[in-house]
Amino acid sequence: MIKKDTVDVVAGKVKQFQEKGELHFPTNYSPENAMKSAWLKLQEIKTGKQDGYRPVLEVCSKDSVANSLLNMVVQGLNPAKNQGYFIAYGHSLTFQRSYFGTMAVTKRVTGAQSIDANVIYKGDEVDYEMKHGKITNLTHKQKFGNIDKEKIDGAYAVIVLPNDQVYYELMTMDEIRQAWSKSQMWGKDQKEEKKGSTHDEFKQEMAKKTVINRACKKFINSSDDGSLVIDHFNQTDESAEEAQVEEEISNNANGDVIDIEYNEPEPEQEPEQPSDQPDDDLEQAAMDFEQKEAQTTNGPSF
Structure with a gap:
């Protein structure tokens, strides 16, 4: 399993963006809390049938895990609010916004x-x-x-x-x-x-x-803001309504890679965490739809 220091790596990268004035978060958004929520979610996610339903943290590359977390944080999103989800495509982990995340x-x-x-x-x-x-x-x-x-x-x-x-x-x-x-x-x-x-x-x-x-x-x-937020908004825009998922993944799955040296991780076991479920049936239906689309390509999501 990839060690939790992946979160520290992403947090360090986000801090660099903030110190350079390239990234600003709303007052009610905590990147640290969002990454903690994401890490708990990642413990539960498994690949699809073709990869034997293995944990994505065992299968996916370290860089793709770090970059999927970075995409989430730069956009100011939190998976605990159903604003996005993580999906494995082969050995690449990606973060995809839900339409709740798009509105946010x-x-x-x-x-x-x-x-x-x-x-x-x-x-x-x-x-x-x-x-x-x-x-x-x-x-x-x-x-x-x-x-x-x-x-x-x-x-x-x-x-x-x-x-x-x-x-x-x-x-x-x-x-x-x-x-x-x-x-x-x-x-x-x-x-x-x-x-x-x-x-x-x-x-x-x-x-x-x-x-x-x-x-x-x-x-x-069409806005005038050319910030990192818009760059990552477009990078993670893999909505199945507007483009074939495979084409987007092949072009963008590992874009904007964090250049980080990792030590080979040792296996560690994380306790299973209960998943958060939206209260509203219609919101759940929309999330289920997005999850089904992802599963037809490779693996399940949250």
Whole structure:
């Protein structure tokens, strides 16, 4: 097992970033606590069937473990809040944000006051204007009787900024399904959601998740902040809705490697820790969906 001094290595690297003024954390974020939470999670994670369900800390390279922790901390995320999870691809450990994490990074970098999304059903009244190529003044009137997951026309996300400006992202259901078609859980010739799948059972929440991810990615990349946060935001953006996971991993799995000399670790046994579970069923469904996608590539995640 990789020794816990990996955490100390990452903490030292983060301190260097802070001393150079390249990295600033919000007042309520503790990188030390986030790394401790991550280390406890890592004790539980195992590889997939093809690697014999072995602990990832036995299989994955030391550099990839350190860099996955670094990606998490630079973005100011904490796995205990379901803001991301670790997945093994071969001998490389990666950190992937959940959409809760994507919203957290967007709020941190842009100062957004809120990020919300809603679903548009058949029969709803939606009106908006286009100004300089952007959606403005979006209004949505909905009748309770229109709510039916089999009659979704689309979804939209709303990002409210500190200066009371509002950013809208609007997607039709066809666009949402096109994003879903990039998922590892989507069949080659599949046109609609499979009955009983997460996309089918929680269609509204999955539609919201997709439009939020797109809104945050477009908005954060159009901001003026060229910090390490955005670099790592893009590096760990391996959402199955927007790109094939394998291609992203082959390009980015071990990018921005920490140049550290390690002594050969001696085996040590860590006690198993109980995993944290989200309280909300819909949030759990979204997390389960992301985990299933990862498992189809190699191994389980949290």
